[in-house]
Amino acid sequence: MQRSRSLPGGRQGASAQGRSTWLVTPGTAPGRFDTAVRSGADVALLDLEDSVAPDSKNAAREAVITWLSQRAAAEGSGTTAAGVRINAPGTVHGLKDLLAVAESGVRPAVLVVPKVESARDVEIVAEIIADEDGQRCVWALIETPVGIQRLSTILQTRVLAGVLFGAADYAAAAHCRLNSRALRQPRSVLAVGAAAAGLPAIDSPYFDLRDPDGLKHEADEAADLGYLGKVAIHPQQLPVIQKAFRPTPQELAAALAVVAAAEAAHGEITTVDGHMIGPPLVAAARAVTDCAGATPAFATSTEARSE
Incomplete structure (x- = not known):
């Protein structure tokens, strides 16, 4: 991130x-x-x-x-x-x-x-x-x-x-x-x-x-x-x-995936694409989604998945 x-x-x-x-x-x-x-x-x-x-x-x-x-x-x-x-x-x-x-x-x-x-x-x-x-x-x-x-x-x-x-x-x-x-x-x-x-x-x-x-x-x-x-x-x-100063589509997609995984894990340590996700990385991911005005609900949007 x-x-x-x-x-x-x-x-x-x-x-x-x-x-x-x-x-x-x-x-x-x-x-x-x-x-x-x-x-x-x-x-x-x-x-x-x-x-x-x-x-x-x-x-x-x-x-x-x-x-x-x-x-x-x-x-x-x-x-x-x-x-x-x-x-x-x-x-x-x-x-x-x-x-x-x-x-x-x-x-x-x-x-x-x-x-x-x-x-x-x-x-x-x-x-x-x-x-x-x-x-x-x-x-x-x-x-x-x-x-x-x-x-x-x-x-x-x-x-x-x-x-x-x-x-x-x-x-x-x-x-x-x-x-x-x-x-x-x-x-x-x-x-x-x-x-x-x-x-x-x-x-x-x-x-x-x-x-x-x-x-x-x-x-x-x-x-x-x-x-x-x-x-x-x-x-x-x-x-x-x-x-x-805006996240790239790739950065946003990765951040949305981290936030969604963290919310699904209810505060427990989890993984995304084989990477361990803890509180610091979740906080960083939320900063990216805040910057883009995005929420985990947009994780499957065209913009989030675009290359």
């Missing part, structure tokens, strides 16, 4: 499920906001930080807040969550972003805080952006060696909904190359830390749009490490990412 994308209990919530694809869109491109929501991504993340030049920050902020307000007024039961990446809270534009969101009364489903290096960075945002319904929306973007060093403390804050890895900023700060081999150690540390805290982790974008094979390799590697999703910088990357 491979790549069982699960969380070890604790703080698993709505934001931890069904969020494998994140599409980032510059806040300076309001004409693309609706397109991002219709792209099929799980999260349409409107960016006020790196993709926006300093002299365009105010205009981008106004465009994002206006769009979010209009969406809130007319929103139905869409499956794509609207999110915002603000500027770092310790900057002037970061404070302006927070005040604009707070004063608008609009609460994005996802609020990404960049350059997080302490629990206080996240707590300040959560204090300003109060969630009356108790749903956590604040995600910490870990993208510096200091952030990785202090990760255990950051992950202890109870206001976090999840974490993301920022490869480009990390590579710049660590003076290392921007590739999966150079960044494997911090990516692994973040994935393990998030799993231990019961939080979802989302991997950094792959920046070369001309290299779908490289994207596939990196997305598969992220899934193997325990990430639950990956950020895309263009809609054309979404199908590759979606495939990487």
Whole structure:
């Protein structure tokens, strides 16, 4: 059983499920906001930080807040969550972003805080952006060696909904190359830390749009490490990412067989195709079926048996 994308209990919530694809869109491109929501991504993340030049920050902020307000007024039961990446809270534009969101009364489903290096960075945002319904929306973007060093403390804050890895900023700060081999150690540390805290982790974008094979390799590697999703910088990357974080038909069929056998055995150790099946493998199988939205009743379906 491979790549069982699960969380070890604790703080698993709505934001931890069904969020494998994140599409980032510059806040300076309001004409693309609706397109991002219709792209099929799980999260349409409107960016006020790196993709926006300093002299365009105010205009981008106004465009994002206006769009979010209009969406809130007319929103139905869409499956794509609207999110915002603000500027770092310790900057002037970061404070302006927070005040604009707070004063608008609009609460994005996802609020990404960049350059997080302490629990206080996240707590300040959560204090300003109060969630009356108790749903956590604040995600910490870990993208510096200091952030990785202090990760255990950051992950202890109870206001976090999840974490993301920022490869480009990390590579710049660590003076290392921007590739999966150079960044494997911090990516692994973040994935393990998030799993231990019961939080979802989302991997950094792959920046070369001309290299779908490289994207596939990196997305598969992220899934193997325990990430639950990956950020895309263009809609054309979404199908590759979606495939990487979904069980294959073969994985799903095997998982369904394990779950069905375990239920038939009523908690006793059993076997499937000659392999002994105990609690750890059953838990891994249930994680796969949960990811696919499947149940043992589907074990004989065409999809489960397809090659």
